[in-house]
């Protein structure tokens with residue numbers, strides 16, 4: 001049954017359109033609600049960190065991935081790859097080197113061990 005056939009039923013049509021409108025709005029609301037904010041405990045779980053969530057150290061790790069993403073603007077998945085498996089991946093190491101933070105590598109390794117569990 002097409003939308004035009006429903007509309008031949010007169011008043012029903014208004015209700016139908018109203019309901020469609022409400023549904024599409026609430027879906028957009030839901031999509032917004034489920035968007036995971038960077039630096040949150042939700043994200044921490046999402047990237048499979050099973051250790052201890054410490055907002056201050058976790059934010060430092062996340063920042064590396066985001067600054068790295070800024071560096072490699074044309075490669076849209078850098079940030080995602082960098083966070084994968086709770087930062088235990090090659091991209092994270094590459095990011096630390098690219099951001100000239102090699103001297104802090106040991107410190108980051110400890111943070112990752114703490115976060116990943």
Ligand SMILES: *[C@@H]1O[C@H](CO)[C@@H](O)[C@H](O)[C@H]1NC(C)=O
Nearest residue numbers: 052053054055056057058111
């Ligand atoms: C989180 O980590 C920071 C830096 O290592 C430390 O100073 C702080 O005490 C930690 N916070 C908690 C709640 O463990």
